[in-house]
Amino acid sequence: xxxxxxxxxxxxxxxxxxxxxxxxxxLNTATLGELAQAIGxxxxxxxxxxxxxxxxxxxxxxxxDIAEFQQTSLAExxxxxxxxxxxxxxxxxxPLIAAVSGYAYGGGCELAMLCDLIVASDxxxxxxxxxxxxxxxxxxxxxxxxxxVGKYLAMEVILAGRxxxxxxALQHGLVNRVVPVELYLEEALELAQTIAERAPLAARLAxxxxxxxxxxxxxxxxxxERSNFLIAFGSEDKQEGTSAFLEKRKxxxxxx
Amino acid sequence: xxxxxxxxKDGILTLTMNRPETINALTTEMxxxxxxxxxxxxxxxxxxxxxxxxxxxxxxxQDLREFAGQRISYKNHLRNYRSVVEGLAxxxxxxxxxxxxxxxxxxxxxxLACDLRIASADAVLTTGFSKIGLIPDAGMNYHLPRMxxxxxxxxxxxxxxxxxxxxALALGLVNRVVPTEAFAExxxxxxxxxxxxxxxxxxLIKRALRRSASASLEEMLxxxxxxxxxxxxxxxxxxxxxxxxxxxxxxxxxx
Numbered sequence: 001x002x003x004x005x006x007x008x009x010x011x012x013x014x015x016x017x018x019x020x021x022x023x024x025x026x027l028n029t030a031t032l033g034e035l036a037q038a039i040g041x042x043x044x045x046x047x048x049x050x051x052x053x054x055x056x057x058x059x060x061x062x063x064x065d066i067a068e069f070q071q072t073s074l075a076e077x078x079x080x081x082x083x084x085x086x087x088x089x090x091x092x093x094x095p096l097i098a099a100v101s102g103y104a105y106g107g108g109c110e111l112a113m114l115c116d117l118i119v120a121s122d123x124x125x126x127x128x129x130x131x132x133x134x135x136x137x138x139x140x141x142x143x144x145x146x147x148x149v150g151k152y153l154a155m156e157v158i159l160a161g162r163x164x165x166x167x168x169a170l171q172h173g174l175v176n177r178v179v180p181v182e183l184y185l186e187e188a189l190e191l192a193q194t195i196a197e198r199a200p201l202a203a204r205l206a207x208x209x210x211x212x213x214x215x216x217x218x219x220x221x222x223x224x225e226r227s228n229f230l231i232a233f234g235s236e237d238k239q240e241g242t243s244a245f246l247e248k249r250k251x252x253x254x255x256x
Numbered sequence: 257x258x259x260x261x262x263x264x265k266d267g268i269l270t271l272t273m274n275r276p277e278t279i280n281a282l283t284t285e286m287x288x289x290x291x292x293x294x295x296x297x298x299x300x301x302x303x304x305x306x307x308x309x310x311x312x313x314x315x316x317x318q319d320l321r322e323f324a325g326q327r328i329s330y331k332n333h334l335r336n337y338r339s340v341v342e343g344l345a346x347x348x349x350x351x352x353x354x355x356x357x358x359x360x361x362x363x364x365x366x367x368l369a370c371d372l373r374i375a376s377a378d379a380v381l382t383t384g385f386s387k388i389g390l391i392p393d394a395g396m397n398y399h400l401p402r403m404x405x406x407x408x409x410x411x412x413x414x415x416x417x418x419x420x421x422x423x424a425l426a427l428g429l430v431n432r433v434v435p436t437e438a439f440a441e442x443x444x445x446x447x448x449x450x451x452x453x454x455x456x457x458x459x460l461i462k463r464a465l466r467r468s469a470s471a472s473l474e475e476m477l478x479x480x481x482x483x484x485x486x487x488x489x490x491x492x493x494x495x496x497x498x499x500x501x502x503x504x505x506x507x508x509x510x511x
Contacts (some may be wrong), residue, residue, distance in 0.1 A: 039463075044279075122463070158452055165469075178479075179479075179482050180463070180479075180482050180483050180486050182486040183485060183486060187482070
């Protein structure tokens with residue numbers, strides 16, 4: 001059983017709710033560990049096609065656990081437990097969706113950006129305030145925010161502590177959609193279910209190609225896409241998908 | 257003496273700016289109090305907010321004597337206004353500005369940030385700022401052209417003329433003008449009517465219209481469909497339907 005998160009299944013979607021409301025869902029090592037474990041379990045679950053991570057209406061996650069940070073020595077941090085947990089989440093092959101409402105600050109913003117899609121409520125706010133503690137983002141913030149919104153805005157967010165509203169985040173391409181706060185989780189689950197109903201192997205191959213696009217030259221990226229395309233082309237699901245299309249019926253995916 | 261009076265009754269929160277000797281000129285203290293009161297107004301038992309002035313008029317704007325003889329940073333001082341204006345715009349329930357007598361400068365700005373303006377026949381509005389070499393602030397540059405269009409907004413901001421109630425009505429600056437002697441009663445009547453309405457839905461309408469000021473048709477169609485989904489699940493919608501079928505007046509709860 002988990003202490004810091006709650007895990008649910010909705011159709012073919014695995015949902016993880018961060019559940020440390022008193023600590024504003026601060027991402028301490030234990031919580032990150034449970035999150036990595038729960039997402040890892042969904043990854044292995046054949047009935048699950050996509051995962052959603054959420055907090056509550058008021059706060060997605062308000063950063064790392066400052067009290068824990070204050071007590072943590074450099075040597076302890078260098079053992080890399082936190083980094084390993086982030087890596088587990090990063091390497092998930094099934095699509096991962098963040099449903100963000102309220103504060104996504106520091107580690108919370110980084111956790112959202114680690115996901116493949118972000119559905120934001122109209123009350124969502126994104127920030128990287130680590131510099132106020134004399135540190136910098138350590139969960140991918142400097143890299144992912146910069147890739148997403150560009151150098152200049154990233155500098156302002158990370159160096160000057162600028163907070164982005166949901167609509168600003170949408171304008172700068174940091175989120176997929178902004179929806180009324182009353183419906184953000186439902187909309188995220190619906191989007192996740194839509195994706196979960198697609199051919200699982202193809203979804204995995206597409207996610208892989210898109211995520212690696214940012215690290216590659218166009219030439220290498222096109223080469224990777226071609227490889228992934230050929231893998232998808234050789235799948236049973238390709239036979240099923242094309243047949244179903246021609247026979248005007250719904251495809252039955254096998255995931256191979 | 258308190259610079260802002262608060263009275264809550266039957267779902268109506270009435271905020272009265274209370275520095276009558278200066279026609280309720282706005283001070284830092286009053287702005288802080290307004291900011292706090294608007295935040296507290298998000299409580300569910302408040303269904304409508306009325307903003308009004310004590311004494312002779314609504315509000316004469318920033319108290320110029322507050323900083324007399326000092327060099328102040330307008331940029332910094334305007335942060336005090338920002339939370340009030342954002343508070344009024346973001347509060348998901350109807351806010352009525354009840355304007356009698358003068359509404360000038362930032363006083364007019366605050367009135368424009370409300371959702372409805374009801375004016376007494378003796379009301380006189382003016383942007384005022386340009387008369388002392390300043391530009392409109394406290395959100396007036398946002399709200400004014402959206403209400404009256406660019407050309408009229410420019411004229412009103414540059415010439416700072418006195419706009420009488422009937423003229424303000426023709427311009428679309430106020431929603432209604434009522435006789436001076438019936439003003440208090442008409443304000444109360446409007447507030448009561450709103451307070452008995454589906455106020456959660458009013459809040460959603462406000463969210464939709466506020467968003468529409470900076471959204472495309474496509475974005476608005478998508479967003480309004482979601483807001484309608486929220487409204488469609490409200491108790492008040494069920495009650496509205498039920499009352500319609502039963503041919504009786506609805507009893508809305510604001511939920």
